[in-house]
Amino acid sequence: xxxxxxxxxxxxxxxxxxxAYAAEESLFTKTPHTFTAKVGTTEFTxxxxxxxxxxxxxxxxxxxxxxxxxxxxxxxxxxxxxxxxGTKLAEVTLHDFxxxxxxxxxxxxxxxxQLPVFGQMEVKDGRVFVPLRDWEGVLKCFxxxxxxxxxxxxxxxxxxxxxxxxxxxxxxxxxxxxxxGTGEAAVFGxxxxxxxxxxxxxxxxxxxxxxxxxxxxxxxGGPQEYENQQADWFLLNQQGKVLLQYSNKDVLRLRxxxxxxxxxxxxxxxxxxxxxxxxxxxxxxxxxxxxxxSFSEGLARAMNYEEGKCGYVNTKGEEVIPFxxxxxxxFSEGLAxxxxxxxxxxxxxxxxxxxxxxDKKGGWVIEPKYRRAFAFQDGLAKVEDTDRxxxxxxxxxxxxxxxxxTKITNFxxxxxxxxxxxxxxxxxxRTGKKLKSIITGExxxxxxxxxxxIEAKEQVAPGRGEYVxxxxxxxxxxxxxxxxWRMRLSEGLAPYQDEKTGKYGYVGEDGTWVIAPTFDFAxxxxxxxxxxxxxxxxxxxxxxxxxGTVCHPI
Numbered sequence: 001x002x003x004x005x006x007x008x009x010x011x012x013x014x015x016x017x018x019x020a021y022a023a024e025e026s027l028f029t030k031t032p033h034t035f036t037a038k039v040g041t042t043e044f045t046x047x048x049x050x051x052x053x054x055x056x057x058x059x060x061x062x063x064x065x066x067x068x069x070x071x072x073x074x075x076x077x078x079x080x081x082x083x084x085x086g087t088k089l090a091e092v093t094l095h096d097f098x099x100x101x102x103x104x105x106x107x108x109x110x111x112x113x114q115l116p117v118f119g120q121m122e123v124k125d126g127r128v129f130v131p132l133r134d135w136e137g138v139l140k141c142f143x144x145x146x147x148x149x150x151x152x153x154x155x156x157x158x159x160x161x162x163x164x165x166x167x168x169x170x171x172x173x174x175x176x177x178x179x180x181g182t183g184e185a186a187v188f189g190x191x192x193x194x195x196x197x198x199x200x201x202x203x204x205x206x207x208x209x210x211x212x213x214x215x216x217x218x219x220x221g222g223p224q225e226y227e228n229q230q231a232d233w234f235l236l237n238q239q240g241k242v243l244l245q246y247s248n249k250d251v252l253r254l255r256x257x258x259x260x261x262x263x264x265x266x267x268x269x270x271x272x273x274x275x276x277x278x279x280x281x282x283x284x285x286x287x288x289x290x291x292x293x294s295f296s297e298g299l300a301r302a303m304n305y306e307e308g309k310c311g312y313v314n315t316k317g318e319e320v321i322p323f324x325x326x327x328x329x330x331f332s333e334g335l336a337x338x339x340x341x342x343x344x345x346x347x348x349x350x351x352x353x354x355x356x357x358x359d360k361k362g363g364w365v366i367e368p369k370y371r372r373a374f375a376f377q378d379g380l381a382k383v384e385d386t387d388r389x390x391x392x393x394x395x396x397x398x399x400x401x402x403x404x405x406t407k408i409t410n411f412x413x414x415x416x417x418x419x420x421x422x423x424x425x426x427x428x429x430r431t432g433k434k435l436k437s438i439i440t441g442e443x444x445x446x447x448x449x450x451x452x453x454i455e456a457k458e459q460v461a462p463g464r465g466e467y468v469x470x471x472x473x474x475x476x477x478x479x480x481x482x483x484x485w486r487m488r489l490s491e492g493l494a495p496y497q498d499e500k501t502g503k504y505g506y507v508g509e510d511g512t513w514v515i516a517p518t519f520d521f522a523x524x525x526x527x528x529x530x531x532x533x534x535x536x537x538x539x540x541x542x543x544x545x546x547x548g549t550v551c552h553p554i
Contacts, residue, residue, distance in 0.1 A: 003078075030146070031167045035074065037066050037132060039159040046074045055125050063119035064154075064161040068092065068101060068128075071135065081409070090128045097142060101128060102459060108134060110141045132161050144168045173281070179496060183505050183513030184553065189529050190240035192548035194536065197231070197270065199547045201526040202256025205238040208547065213248055235262070235276070235492035238529060238549070246277045258294035258330075261315065273317065282317030288321075296330035297362060310361075322360035328351050329375060335365055335395065337373040337381070357381070357395075364398040380430065382408060391431075401432035412450030413447055415474050419444055425454065427474055447487040450474055482511070493551060495522035495530070506530070506550075514553060518543075528552045 036045045044066070051074045058065050072079040078093040088103040100109040103123060108115040108130075115138060119131030132152065139147045146166040153162045155308050161432060190199065196209040210231040233254035235244035246254060250267060257263040261281065262274040270285030273292070284292060292313060293301040299312045304323040312331075327339040339353045350370045356368030358374075372384040380392045391403035401408070407419040411430060416551035417438065419425045427439040441454045453471045471483035478486070485507050488494040494508040498517035505517030506525075521533040529549045536546050 003225050025166060029168070032204065033165055033167055035071070035163040037064055037161045039064060039161070044070060044074070055127060057262050060122070060129075060131070061119055063133050065119075065122075066132050067127040068130050070129070071132075075139075080527065088123070094142065099138060101130065103128065106412075108138065110138075115131065115141070132163065135163060135445075139165055163234075163418070179498070179507050179511055179513055181512040183516035186532070186550040189238050189549040189551045190547075192532075192534055194538070194544045194546050195239075196234070196547045199236070199544065199549065201222040201523070201529060201531060201533045202262075205527060205529070206243075206256070206262060207236040207238075208254055208256065208546070209234040210254075215519075217220075228357075235278075240548075242272075243276070245422040256294075257298055258300070259298060259315070261295055263292075263409070266398070273315070281315055284317060293318075293330065295359070296332065297334070299331050299336075301328045301330060301336075312336075312550075321358070321360075327355075330359065331375070332375040333379070333395075335376055338368070339373075340368050363403065365395070366393070377410065379422055380411070391554070392475075400430070401428065407444055409444075409446040409452060416449070417444060417446075417472075418454050425452075425472075438476075439470065447471070447483065449487050449489050451478070451483050451487045453483070490524040490526065491528070492554070493525050493530070493552065495524065504532070515550060525552055 023478075031045055037043070037057045038058050042056055044053045044057065045052045049305040051070065053067070053070050055067065062415065066089055069081045072081065074281070076094055079092060082091045082093075090101040090103065092099045097110075098231055101107075101110065101121060103121050106117055106121055108117055115134070121128065121130050121134075123129070124407070130213055135429050136147055136151055139151075140464050144167060146168065148164070151164050154160075155162075157160070163177065190207065190262055197212045199207050199209045200309045201207055202237065209547060210233050212231050223253045224325075232248050232252055233246045233524075234242050235254065237243055244262075245253075246264065249257045249262060252267055252319075253262050253263075253265040260276055262276065264272040264274055266272065269284040272283050275281060284290060286545045290304045291300045295315060299314060299320065301310055302313045302319075302323070303310045304516055307323060308326075309323040310325045310328035311319060312321035314320050322341075324339050326339040327412060335357045337355055338358055339355045342352045342354055352366040355370045355373035356364060357366040357373065359365050369385075370383045371386050374382040379394055382390060383390070383393055383403065383498050385403050386389045388406070389403040390405050390408050391399055392401040392408070395398050404420070406421055407417075409417045414430055415427055415435065416430075417425055423442050424440045427435045429435060439454055439456065441456045444452050444454045445454055451471060451473050453469050455467050455469050457467050469480070471478050471480055473486075475479045485494040485496045489509060493510055493514055495504050496507040496517070497504050501517060504522035505519040506515035506522070507516045518534070519532040520535045523531040529551060531547065533545050533547045536544055538544050
């Protein structure tokens with residue numbers, strides 16, 4: 001099964017009509033919450049559950065004073081607070097939204113808007129205290145909360161203040177995401193070892209590993225998130241045998257370069273293209289004024305820096321298609337999308353680029369007339385005209401699916417999602433026939449494996465809308481959790497994190513564990529193997545990460 005990565009997930013918030021589709025009363029689950037704060041004590045609760053608080057709540061000028069950090073983290077554990085002692089400014093970030101509390105000026109800012117302030121904020125006992133009355137305006141800044149006019153109340157007898165609000169969360173479809181079964185123990189191709197600090201598959205039963213070192217040559221043992229140019233590099237086979245090895249003193253990076261070739265980036269020298277035995281095919285560098293992309297179908301895109309033009313070279317580094325294009329993509333199914341600059345015309349500030357397709361001899365097969373052009377897959381390619389209309393053409397340039405849509409996904413199982421200018425999304429087949437309407441919105445994004453998401457708007461209160469992310473496949477809506485692992489299916493398996501243990505294993509297409517969750521990190525399967533890692537404690541007491549590969553069970 002071909003692996004497809006999720007495309008760019010979000011662009012901007014939508015603006016549009018409320019979508020409608022069958023059997024959906026609401027796109028949101030509304031959860032009420034009550035916070036209580038008892039003056040003179042450390043009793044602060046959320047829905048009856050005590051929240052951490054080690055300083056007493058008090059009143060000042062008739063207002064109940066509560067620590068800023070305490071309330072925000074009770075609201076959401078992911079809330080963060082940054083404090084500047086010099087300027088006496090506190091910044092709270094919650095749900096990608098930042099509020100600024102100016103203690104000296106007694107002002108609260110949400111972006112460029114100043115919120116109403118009813119009492120005097122102050123720093124006391126090392127905490128920033130904010131009048132509870134101010135939280136009504138603060139909470140209304142977040143679209144995920146509904147705060148009514150009578151949200152705040154006071155019980156004089158018990159000296160208890162209360163805040164009531166409603167939290168909005170996306171309603172899920174029928175959630176079948178609870179993974180079933182237990183899975184089998186993994187069978188290793190490359191056994192787990194702390195010898196390497198990362199392993200990546202380059203396909204064809206080959207892997208590239210690296211081991212970080214510092215300038216003194218000491219082992220760092222960094223996890224996969226650690227980026228360091230000081231590393232020794234290794235080419236491994238599927239059993240972990242070292243086929244090639246390069247020192248950090250000479251090499252910056254080793255990577256797969258397509259069609260069974262490697263690229264070796266050397267320190268202070270020209271880079272090299274190698275075969276899998278380590279034999280040099282050709283070298284190039286800045287003195288050659290060009291850069292080379294990965295090989296596909298025996299050719300690689302190359303760019304001449306001096307002229308700013310692209311062309312193609314073969315596996316010996318020989319120029320086979322002249323450097324005459326503004327941009328160029330990899331060959332696919334015998335054709336490559338390339339762009340050329342049109343002559344600057346009167347009234348136009350700059351030259352415009354148009355895209356078409358060439359064959360491996362450099363001849364035009366489809367003339368450059370498109371604003372954008374994408375690679376051919378199964379005989380069809382997606383193109384966009386100068387009016388930003390999108391459709392599909394065949395290898396003769398014929399419009400198989402007319403250029404009339406604002407968005408079209410790649411085909412999956414012979415079907416694709418297409419969005420019209422009205423915002424309505426349809427499922428279509430390879431002839432362009434509309435199979436069924438999915439939903440109406442303003443923006444869809446392709447996640448891979450035949451799954452899309454769309455951000456849709458619903459009215460949650462009079463005059464107020466909220467956005468929610470919905471996922472769909474060819475059969476209709478799917479839950480977010482199901483989409484999470486289904487979009488990563490590759491060769492019939494998807495890495496998935498067990499909710500109870502936090503460990504990763506692999507789930508099959510039917511939503512059952514195939515490889516038991518025992519790892520701390522897991523990559524997708526490629527040519528029968530997947531890279532995994534596990535955190536360990538060494539004999540000397542130091543933490544490290546072991547890397548290896550697991551075999552596909554089928």
